[in-house]
Amino acid sequence: MTDRRYAAFAGLHKLAEGPLAEVALAVQAAAAAGSDAPLLVFEDATGRVVDLDLRGTPEQLRARLGTPRGKGRPKLGVTAREVTLLPRHWDWLAAQPGGASVTLRKLVEQARRDGAQQRRAAQEAAYRFLSAMAGDLPAFEEASRALFADDRVALAARMAGWPGDVAAHALQLLDAQPEL
Template identity: 60%
Template sequence: MNPLPADTCTAFREGTRLTTGTRAQLVRELRADPTGVLVFEDASGRVVDLDWRDTAQPAPEEPQPPRRRGRPRLGVTAREVTLLPRHWDWLARQPGGASQALRRLVDEARRADGGRTAQRTAQERCYRAMSALAGDYPGFEDAARQLFAGDMAAFGEAVAGWPVDVHTYLVTLARVREDDLA
């Protein structure tokens, strides 16, 4: 189970975690004094801007996007793929057609990946937040080296002297999440 759901954000002020929740929840809770608040999207570690204006008025309903091609009930999404003619020729000769062959190739590549992509995603997520929260903290460079070396024990030690909320948040972001593996 992920410690931070995919759609949440976390707010900090001067190294102290204020709250975690959806963007709308953060706006409601922090609107009274948003000064110096840094908000991070937990899924990516990116700093996000919140609309601090009064949201008591319901937003006008946005028009529904046009239906997309594919089979949405099955989770199939149509997207564009650019390949050379020889690749299309090879795909056309595969049993089940091009789509089935591509799915098979992607599944094989994911199995062969061994979690490297998920680990890199977690490292990048953590580094984004770490740069914004702790870029001027002592030992930042060492912590970044340990993070990208994949030595989580040494990373934990490198950030141990930082404010406890920052330390806890960064260690949480550095963990591989279930949605990183998807």
């Protein structure tokens, strides 16, 4: 969770990017300064808009957005969560070297290395971002088609007249290696 990155926009201008607490502080400062432009925060891995509670002092905001501690091995970044499987799945996992946890981690890592799945996730994140930020801009439909056709040259050409921060961030999301 601590490796996740976010980007904040004030209208069509990129305000900040980085960890959530850092981005939230920049948005809080812009709101306090009376920014007239809409302030939106996006999670880079998914392209989704993130709602933030900006109340309180910067210290209170930073404390609220700190890394949550839960069950598991926090020093290793391991978080315990419930997994529901059929009995035959549990039997198979139990028979694997290292047990269920090791096997599940290996399966997840293997899936993360699957290039097609990562490419699709990056396209979806870029599309969600572009829908929110550029849905009313000229050539949005054509840019969307180029995005899903995996035609970067056509995508860049369709976004050429758009605000630089929007086009650059969309390409940045497309190049990112999203986490599962």
